[in-house]
Amino acid sequence: MIRTVGLLHVVGRRLLVVRPRGKGAFYLPGGKLEPGEAEPDALRREVREELGVELAPDSxxxxxxxxxxxxxxxxxxxxxxxxxxxxxxGEPHPSAEVAELALVTEDEYLAHPETAPVIVELLRDLRGAGQVA
Structure with missing residues (x-):
């Protein structure tokens, strides 16, 4: 079991996803927790490392x-x-560990040659809720 956290950041009915260097699929910005780390702290750390931005305090x-x-x-x-x-x-930008960023709809994500199953499920749910196109 791999325990991870991810940032749901929707802009213009598109979900922000990142493709790490050396990987084919896009994921949510975020990543694995370090031993003893709380999920919100891991999210802040991973977003800072991957996107070069901070998350507003208490948000x-x-x-x-x-x-x-x-x-x-x-x-x-x-x-x-x-x-x-x-x-x-701030404005998200790819760090050294991120090959590229994208804002995607469900259909745009599914059109990629490689997809992560949980991101497919997430996008299906977000589309059903009217949050992404």
Missing amino acids: VRPARRYLGPAYGEGDGVLVDLSCYTAEVV
Whole structure:
């Protein structure tokens, strides 16, 4: 089981996703928790590392949680993704560990050659709620 956190950042009915260097699929900005680290702290750290921005104090709110197959980790490995919303301070830009950023609709994400199952499920839910196109 891989425990992760991710930022749900929607702009113009499109979800912000990142593609790490060396990976084919896009994910939510975020990542794995360090031992003893609280989820909101891990989210702030990972967003700072990946996007070069801060999250506004007291704006981090739990939103959704997903459990599913971990992309690229082999058969039977699951990812436990806790999603949060937060106010982003600054303009996100890719760091050294991120190959590219994208704002995607569900259909645009599904058109990529590689997708992460939990992100597909998340986008389906966001589209059903009218939050993304």
